[in-house]
Amino acid sequence: MSAATHETEHHTSLGVDNRKLLMWIFLASECLFFGSLLSTYLIFKGESLSGPGTDIFAFEITSISTFVLLMSSLSMVLAVYGAQHGQLGLMKLMLLCTILLGLVFLGFQVYEFKTFASEGLTLSTNQFGASFYILTGFHGCHVGVGVLYLSSLLISSVRRNGIGKETPLYIDIGGLYWHFVDIVWIVLFTVVYLIPAY
């Protein structure tokens, strides 16, 4: 009986929850957003008239921050696992882990930007600088939004009147966003940092 009411409550034509479908379609939109930024970067690649180019990259440091972000995806997977299997302790711990790893990644990015700026690469130095900062900067903003998003999920899963029985769904949708932001970084890391290195 309770199963039947539960089903009518959440009945949708495609069988996917509305909120989850919204996130999927939104991520499609985000693909075009990062696609446009990345195309801009590639169009201007090697077109620098002056100033530092891709040789400015400190490859090892960015590899470490990439590893950190990859690990955050792992902890996100575990958080979703915990939410879906009723292990709320694991879920909260892993959410916290993901948030902290995201913050560490952002710290690396701030450090990187500061170093580059001190080495003379700014928004106005050349096309490489402008398109690099705007591309990776927007990715950083997405990580930042993700950190806030996951934090609010963590807080509301702790509060008594929080997301309650819909926790697995909310964590799942948050995970979709987080993994997407990670995948974007893997593409950026490959195209921006890895390929010029070889």
Add this chain to the structure above:
Amino acid sequence: MATATDGVGTVQAEQSKVWEWLTTVDHKKIGTMYGITGFTYFLISGLTALAIRTQLAVPNGNVLSAELYNQFFTMHALMMIFLAIMPMGASFFNYFIPLQIGARDVAFPRLNALSYWVFLSGSLILFSSFFLGGAPDAGWFAYAPLTDAKYSVGSGLDFYCVGLIILGLSSLMASLNFAVTILNMRAPGMTMMRLPVYMWMTLVVSFLLILSLPIVTVALVMLYFDRNFTTNFFTPETGGDPILWQHLFWLFGHPEVYVLILPSMGIVSEVIPVFSRKPLFGYAAIVFAGASIGVLGFGVWAHHMFTTGLGTVPALVFSATTMGIGVPTGVKIFNWLSTMYGGSIRFTTSMYFAVAFIAMFTIGGISGVMHASPAVDSQHQDTYFVVAHIHYVLFGGAIMGIFSGIFYWWPKMTGRFLSEISGKWSFWVMFAGMNLTFFPMHFLGVSGMPRRIYTYDEGFGWDDWNMVATIGSYLIGVSILIFLINVFRTMRQPATAPDNPWDAPTLEWATSSPPPEHDFDVVPEVHSSMPLWTNREMGIVTPEAPEGLHIHLPPSSYMPLILAIGVGLIGVGLLSHLALVGIGVAISTYGVWGWSIEPTD
């Protein structure tokens, strides 16, 4: 407080009425607000067009200065596209998506309200530029490097960037909402291939916006950075690439054309079968044609750029894809004509506008295919021929379709019929006016008159046709006046419209006119693509409302309004002082927080 003595109650009732609209999450109310706002901007934008035509009526006109002229033609386009046609489309989307698919509301009612309020704040920011140091004046496509801070000194182009980013955000949220609603909230039995064609076109439009808005957002952000934060994305002297702007802009701009026209195609696909008393000819063909227009629409953008020196192979490819997109468009036209063929046609005003849509859109479509040839296009580039083309598509197409929809759905939305006699007057005056205005522009273009010039000398042979075009534009103005009088007189009549006055087959006609707040007493079950025609002897198929009907509706919320004010303040801050951005972020944060903790049932 004179009113305090004679009735605090009325004042409070008034206030709660305003509060009700400010906090509503009802798709019908939000649709109404979109419609009224959109039509207001349609009137304002029409006035700018009249000023432009007055300036051009005779050689060496001196009604507008060159600066004001540039602002007027730029804002005419921006307002018509983003503040008039798109919101009027969104108005019908809002109102009729749940009604046509048999749902009680859209998937995310509060997000829907947020879309409207963010639209309003973005539109006010864009419009206020007129009074705050000059509106954008570089054309709606804002080609670089003209938009560079060096050549566009005022803040008009900053208003352009910030306004369009905010309007894009609003459209994105609305489109996500519509797409999820159509995909996921259909009544039992309403399969995708039983959706009304209008819903299919809405779905295609939503996906076009979802996939094209992020591209122009990136371009606008880069332009804003160029103007304010010393980057050089589009300035050629310092290694920037003005052609990149054109690519990014038209990657959005061409799908945007379909965003404007597909809703009207959907409306016409509803209207023509109803008034021909015949099912739509080739439902599947028209659906797939619409969907393939949406897909192909992303592969034709460079036909706007033939004269930039693309090279032979890209020019050929984009020429071929552009001609190719004429095929599904032609399929639709043949489907509409075949629907009318052999039908018993009722010539209502709505049908007049629908038939005029087919004829006028075909003219615009044909001149569009002419521009698909790079050789022809490079002759027509930047002449009045292009102006004639887009106005046949957007006025003869989009606007005619919207008017067809207004006359068709007015009884459903208000319970009152617009006057048919007055309606036909407004139709004929508008039809004559638009052809007088825009057809001569073909001749002007071919005889070499460039677009966007604020005046011209005598002796080029342009004088007569310009005068004709100006007379035509005033006729359009008269037709709009006739329509407005019709609206005001109609709204003072008693509401007499029955549930299904046109004997139409789709679900919105299965509920009362105007619909109750919960749309349907009982969500109907659907067995065909024309539910109200499948069982005609039974009349409307919805079962009786059960005893003690209680339908749970989402509570109203003021958080969308708060959040939109926050977003608007961020926009204002980007145009004035960064401190305001901080306040805007704070208010938005409060809005998001309040949004996420307020109860939704």
